[in-house]
Amino acid sequence: METRPRSFYFLAAFFILFLVFLYGPTITIAILSFQGPQGGLTFPMRGVSLHWFHELFQQQAVGDIWGSFARSFVLGLMVMVTTVVVSVMGGLAFRKRFPGSGVVFYLIITSLVIPSILISLGVGLIFSQSGLTVHWSTSGFGSQLTWTLPFGLLIMFAVFNRFDKSFEEAARDQGASAWQTIWHVVLPIIAPMLIGVALFGFTLSYDEFARTLLTAGSYNTLPLEIFGMTTNVTTPVIFALGTLTTGFSLVIIAVFLITVLVLNRRRARQGSDAGKGMV
Amino acid sequence: MSDQTQTISLEATMPTATSKRQSHGLSDALSGWLMSLPLALILFFFLLLPILTIVIVSFWGATEYSIYPAFQFDNYEFLLTSPVTYQVFLNTIKYAVIAWAATLLIGFTIAYFLAFHVRSLVWQIAFFLLCTIPFWTSNIIRMISWIPFLGRNGIANSTLMDLGIIDQPLEWLLYSDFAVILAFVHLYTLFMVVPIFNTMMRIDKSLLEAAYDNGATGFQTLTNVIIPLTKPGIMIGSIFVITLVMGDFITVRFMSGSQKANVGRLISNDIGLLQYPSACATAVILLITVLLVIAVMLRFVDIRKEL
Numbered sequence: 001m002e003t004r005p006r007s008f009y010f011l012a013a014f015f016i017l018f019l020v021f022l023y024g025p026t027i028t029i030a031i032l033s034f035q036g037p038q039g040g041l042t043f044p045m046r047g048v049s050l051h052w053f054h055e056l057f058q059q060q061a062v063g064d065i066w067g068s069f070a071r072s073f074v075l076g077l078m079v080m081v082t083t084v085v086v087s088v089m090g091g092l093a094f095r096k097r098f099p100g101s102g103v104v105f106y107l108i109i110t111s112l113v114i115p116s117i118l119i120s121l122g123v124g125l126i127f128s129q130s131g132l133t134v135h136w137s138t139s140g141f142g143s144q145l146t147w148t149l150p151f152g153l154l155i156m157f158a159v160f161n162r163f164d165k166s167f168e169e170a171a172r173d174q175g176a177s178a179w180q181t182i183w184h185v186v187l188p189i190i191a192p193m194l195i196g197v198a199l200f201g202f203t204l205s206y207d208e209f210a211r212t213l214l215t216a217g218s219y220n221t222l223p224l225e226i227f228g229m230t231t232n233v234t235t236p237v238i239f240a241l242g243t244l245t246t247g248f249s250l251v252i253i254a255v256f257l258i259t260v261l262v263l264n265r266r267r268a269r270q271g272s273d274a275g276k277g278m279v
Numbered sequence: 280m281s282d283q284t285q286t287i288s289l290e291a292t293m294p295t296a297t298s299k300r301q302s303h304g305l306s307d308a309l310s311g312w313l314m315s316l317p318l319a320l321i322l323f324f325f326l327l328l329p330i331l332t333i334v335i336v337s338f339w340g341a342t343e344y345s346i347y348p349a350f351q352f353d354n355y356e357f358l359l360t361s362p363v364t365y366q367v368f369l370n371t372i373k374y375a376v377i378a379w380a381a382t383l384l385i386g387f388t389i390a391y392f393l394a395f396h397v398r399s400l401v402w403q404i405a406f407f408l409l410c411t412i413p414f415w416t417s418n419i420i421r422m423i424s425w426i427p428f429l430g431r432n433g434i435a436n437s438t439l440m441d442l443g444i445i446d447q448p449l450e451w452l453l454y455s456d457f458a459v460i461l462a463f464v465h466l467y468t469l470f471m472v473v474p475i476f477n478t479m480m481r482i483d484k485s486l487l488e489a490a491y492d493n494g495a496t497g498f499q500t501l502t503n504v505i506i507p508l509t510k511p512g513i514m515i516g517s518i519f520v521i522t523l524v525m526g527d528f529i530t531v532r533f534m535s536g537s538q539k540a541n542v543g544r545l546i547s548n549d550i551g552l553l554q555y556p557s558a559c560a561t562a563v564i565l566l567i568t569v570l571l572v573i574a575v576m577l578r579f580v581d582i583r584k585e586l
Contacts, residue, residue: 004396007497011392015406018389021465022413025424028434032427042427043434090318098311105583107322113518113573114326115526117546118562122329125336125555142325149321157583203415210529214550226419230533242420249416257408 026246033239041236052240065225065241071136072222076206078137079144083152083201084194086145091156092182112150116210119143124214134217143211148204152197159193192260199256203249330566337559346555354560364545364561368568371541374456374531375524378463382520383513385464386471390512391505393472394479395487407476414469422462422533429453429461454536462534463524470519478512478585479505514580518573525569542568 032039036047056065094101123143127134134140167189171181187194209223216224222245229238340349358364389410397403413421428434429452436448451457482505490500528543542565549558 005497008396011388011396014388015392018385018468019409022410022468025428025465026413026416026421028427029420029424042430042432043437086317086321089314093311093314093318096307096311098308098315101311101315104315104319104322107326108318109573109582110570111322111326113522113526113569114330115522115543115562115565115569117526117528117543118333118566119325119329121546121550121555121558121562122333123325125332125559126328129332142321145321146325149318153318199415207415207417207419209419210527223417223419226417226423227529227533230419230423238423242417242423246416246420250412253412253415 026242029239030243030246032236033243035236035239039236041234041239052236053244055235055237056240056244063225063229064220065222068220068222068225069245071219072206075136075141075144075221076202078141079148079205080198080201082141082145083148084198086149087152087156087197088187088190088194090149090153091160092186094153094157095160108150108153111146112154114146116147117213119146119211120214127215134215136212136216136219136221139215139217140212140221143215144205144208147208147211148201151200151204155193155197155200159190163190192263195256195260195263199253203252206249206252333559333562333566336556337563339556339559341554341556344553346553354557355564357557358560358564367540367542367545370539371525371543374459374463374527374541375521377460378467378524379517379520381460381464382468382471383517386468386516387475387509387513389468389472390475390479390509391501393476394482395505403480407472410472411469418466419529419533421466422530425458425462425465425534426453429458454534454538456535456539458534459531459539462530463520463527466530467520467523470523471513471516474515474519475509475512478509482508511580511585514576515582515585518576521572521576522569525572526565 032042032045033052034048034050035045035052036049037051039046090104094105120143123139124134126132127139132138163186167185168181171185176184207223208221209227212221212224220228226238226241226245229241336346337354338350338352339346340351340353341347393403393406393410397406426433430436431448431450431453433452435452436445439445440448486504486508487500490504495503525541526543527541528547531539531541531544532547542561546558546561546565549555549561
């Protein structure tokens with residue numbers, strides 16, 4: 001192996017600093033959430049305890065965080081499933097240009113770049129003016145989709161741009177119908193990417209704040225609840241909550257990534273049955 | 280005469296071919312529409328309709344407690360004649376420019392390191408994931424996590440005092456422009472790293488070798504080969520960062536301790552006071568500004584081609 005240029009060491013140091021910058025604060029609050037009961041929002045640590053995690057279970061100390069966690073979780077799943085299904089359909093539709101596809105494409109880009117507060121404000125106004133109840137599962141759900149769908153669709157567009165059409169042609173030559181081709185050939189091939197879309201759908205919804213702010217109604221989602229706490233909670237209990245939700249996010253990310261890894265492994269192992277005859 | 284018969288005979292043979300193609304085109308269009316129907320419906324009800332509502336309500340009037348339909352330009356007149364508006368827009372653009380420059384510099388450097396200096400694909404993917412994981416965690420928590428660092432008695436101040444660099448805690452670390460920009464860079468550098476890394480990975484490595492063989496220094500290769508080829512990624516990243524910063528209201532509110540303002544906060548303050556028509560008017564101006572910026576940037580990149 002050739003020797004590394006000097007710029008490598010400089011850039012590697014820069015990269016490490018960047019990672020410290022990226023993760024340092026989160027790790028700090030993770031440490032501080034184990035403060036003793038007398039501890040404050042910053043160092044020094046006054047003892048080590050699980051006091052603040054314990055506080056999370058005291059209704060009067062933190063409000064309804066478990067209810068909001070449950071709502072965020074359910075909403076995340078709803079958004080995830082919808083994002084995957086709608087993105088796949090959209091991705092398939094966009095493989096051929098159809099009249100109006102340009103308009104829909106620019107709407108997707110608009111959905112991505114529009115300031116979130118406009119969605120919040122607009123959807124909130126529509127619901128309140130037309131007498132509908134603003135609720136996280138209706139107005140909140142729709143608002144969040146305007147944020148998750150562009151990501152899902154852009155991923156699907158990228159996937160189908162690289163998709164080898166000869167697989168489909170082969171299936172069609174063997175007499176598969178259009179629907180069979182999609183179900184038995186296209187979907188299994190793009191499955192790992194669908195897991196990626198699902199990951200975006202769930203986590204972006206679970207952490208979404210601005211677009212849910214005026215569309216969640218009287219029952220808060222978790223990010224709204226946490227933001228409410230920042231204005232009136234001045235104890236490390238908020239760090240404990242932050243650590244717990246970040247931990248939860250990390251578990252979710254790990255589950256998705258491991259699923260992709262397993263799918264790819266299995267595919268590598270049982271990749272082709274060419275020459276093995278009918279199974 | 281013979282010409283005419285030829286045309287007629289041609290026409291006689293053509294129709295089957297064209298009608299076949301047409302019916303094919305029609306069924307393609309139909310399946311395209313059907314497949315994108317759910318998408319179109321969602322975008323209609325939760326994107327187009329809200330924008331339309333905002334535009335309409337921006338002409339309405341408001342009392343202290345309620346809003347009423349009207350067609351008046353009062354909201355715009357008030358907005359466009361108030362010096363506060365221009366100050367706040369200027370501040371918003373200031374945040375956008377500084378955050379854009381900082382995220383671009385850092386993001387480009389990181390992507391460059393990952394794409395050209397990390398040699399094995401496995402490590403590239405691992406490092407890349409390490410950079411993107413925070414994107415899937417909560418922004419609010421990531422903002423909160425700066426408090427122990429930047430506070431009056433925070434880690435930064437106590438370290439600097441221990442080192443004897445300063446005698447008194449710096450007051451401008453938390454709840455200041457500095458904190459706002461820092462949070463923007465912390466939250467959004469990712470949006471630069473991902474598209475830039477993506478385009479860099481598609482650069483044919485033999486181009487770099489060609490540059491090297493022709494005697495280009497590393498720096499010359501960077502400015503003459505890599506940067507021009509990375510432009511689409513830079514543009515996409517820039518679109519992300521600039522729109523996110525311009526539309527933001529929560530980072531500015533939280534990191535400045537409500538002491539600084541941008542357009543997003545102007546809107547959210549009006550909402551807090553139930554002055555929806557005035558919030559809508561500001562929102563319309565903000566949307567026009569953002570879309571103009573994007574339209575200019577899209578001239579330099581064809582997103583559909585870059586996916």
